[in-house]
Amino acid sequence: MRLASCRLGAGEYPLGGDEKMDVVKVIAPGWVHRSPSFDKASLLEYNTIVNEKGFAVNCVTPTYNAIIVAAARDNDDTDRSNDSIDSDSSRGPTPLGRKKPDLTAPGVGIVSTDVGGGWDIGSGTSYAAPHVAGALILAWDYGIWDPALLKAWLINSAEDRGAPGWDVEWGWGYIDLDAAYDQIDYTLVGSVSAYDKWYSGTMNAGEKVTIAWKKHSGYPLTDLDLYLYDSNGNLLDSSEFTRDNVEQVKLDSGSNVSVYIRVHCWSCSLPNQTQTFGLAAGSPLQPVSAPWWWGGSTPAKTSLADRKKPRSEGKIFALYNNYPNPCNPETWIPYQLAADAHVVIHIYNAKGQLVRTLDLGNQRAGAHITKDKAAYWDGKNDEGSFVASGVYFYTLEVNGKEIGTRKMIMSK
Numbered sequence: 001m002r003l004a005s006c007r008l009g010a011g012e013y014p015l016g017g018d019e020k021m022d023v024v025k026v027i028a029p030g031w032v033h034r035s036p037s038f039d040k041a042s043l044l045e046y047n048t049i050v051n052e053k054g055f056a057v058n059c060v061t062p063t064y065n066a067i068i069v070a071a072a073r074d075n076d077d078t079d080r081s082n083d084s085i086d087s088d089s090s091r092g093p094t095p096l097g098r099k100k101p102d103l104t105a106p107g108v109g110i111v112s113t114d115v116g117g118g119w120d121i122g123s124g125t126s127y128a129a130p131h132v133a134g135a136l137i138l139a140w141d142y143g144i145w146d147p148a149l150l151k152a153w154l155i156n157s158a159e160d161r162g163a164p165g166w167d168v169e170w171g172w173g174y175i176d177l178d179a180a181y182d183q184i185d186y187t188l189v190g191s192v193s194a195y196d197k198w199y200s201g202t203m204n205a206g207e208k209v210t211i212a213w214k215k216h217s218g219y220p221l222t223d224l225d226l227y228l229y230d231s232n233g234n235l236l237d238s239s240e241f242t243r244d245n246v247e248q249v250k251l252d253s254g255s256n257v258s259v260y261i262r263v264h265c266w267s268c269s270l271p272n273q274t275q276t277f278g279l280a281a282g283s284p285l286q287p288v289s290a291p292w293w294w295g296g297s298t299p300a301k302t303s304l305a306d307r308k309k310p311r312s313e314g315k316i317f318a319l320y321n322n323y324p325n326p327c328n329p330e331t332w333i334p335y336q337l338a339a340d341a342h343v344v345i346h347i348y349n350a351k352g353q354l355v356r357t358l359d360l361g362n363q364r365a366g367a368h369i370t371k372d373k374a375a376y377w378d379g380k381n382d383e384g385s386f387v388a389s390g391v392y393f394y395t396l397e398v399n400g401k402e403i404g405t406r407k408m409i410m411s412k
Ligand SMILES: [Ca+2]
Pocket: 073, 074, 075, 076, 077, 078, 079, 080, 081, 082, 083
C-alpha cells in the first residue's frame, strides 16, 4: 500500500484509473508546491491522499477509493466549535455524482515546510489533506492498515457538520482523532457473499456505523448497501447509494438499543462473488447469523435481490490484533473462523521476509480469542532463535487463502 499525496487536482476517470492505486485520495486545486503531504508521502510510502477539485488532469486519481479532503478554517486555536468550512474549499459532489469530499480537516493558515527550504504558511485543501494522511499514519502505527477499514474508521468517527450526514461542504464530517481513537478497536474487516453479512450489538443515539470497500470503476457491480434494524426487525436506517463505496447508517434515538446491522452485497448475486469491506462503529459489533425475523420475510425497505434471496452466511473469517503488543517475546494472535478450516499464521519481518510459519492444523469454527484458543508465537524464527526487536507483520491463511494482515512490535 502506498500513501501518495496528489495536490495538483485531478479529474474523474469513469472508465479507468481506479485500478491503479490502492486506497484513498483527496483532490486539491493545488497551485502550491510546498505541501507537507509530499514529505510524508516520500518518507512513509503509505496510502493515497489527494484532494479533488473535479477537473484538471495532471494526476490519475482513484476517486472511488481515495479520501478527498475539504479545508476548514480553524482560527488558529484549539476550540473546534468556532471552526468553519473555508470559502475557498472545493465543493462536492463530483461530476459523476460521487459523494466527494469524504472528510474535512484544518486547511487555512497552516505552517508547512517550503520547497526551497524553511517554512511558510499556506491555505487550501493541499494543506488539509496532510492532516488526514497523518491520521492514517498514526493508525498504521497502531497496526491497522487495511485501506477500506481506515477510510471507514475516519469517516465514522468524523464530526457531522452542516446538513445531516454527507453534504457537499463537509463531506462525511470534520476529522476528529479523539473520537477516532475511542473507536479504533471497534473496526473490523468483513466479507460478504450471497448475499448478506449480519452483525449485532447495542448502540446509543447519534452513533453511526460506516462501511467502505474497494471499488473499481470498471466493475460497477461491486456495490454494497447497509441497513440498521432493531432487535424485532424494524428498519431504523438504510444507506443504498449506488455511485460510491461508502455507506453509513445512524441511530437517531434511544440508549443501549439492541441492533442488527446488515451488509448487503449486490454483486454477490453472481456466482463465487465475495466482497470484502471495512466496517467501523462507535460500539463493539459481533458477527452473527441472520436474525429469526429475516428468514423469508420482507423488511420495510428492501431490494429486489433481497426479496429473491433472503439468506445469510452470518459469520466471518477475521484476524485481530495480537496481545500483548508490543510483545517480549511471546504473544497471542486472535482470529475468528466462519467454518472449520485449516489455519496457518505467517510472520514476516519489516523487510517482508518470512521468519516463522505457525501451522495450526484444522481448527473449529468460532472465535479463537482467548489464550487457550488464539495462535501462540514464542518470538522465535523457524530456526528456533529469538527474533530481533522491530516491526513484524502476521497474516492469517485459511484453507490456503489469505484473510488479513496485521502489524506488531517486538520490543525487548
Ligand atoms: Ca478553532
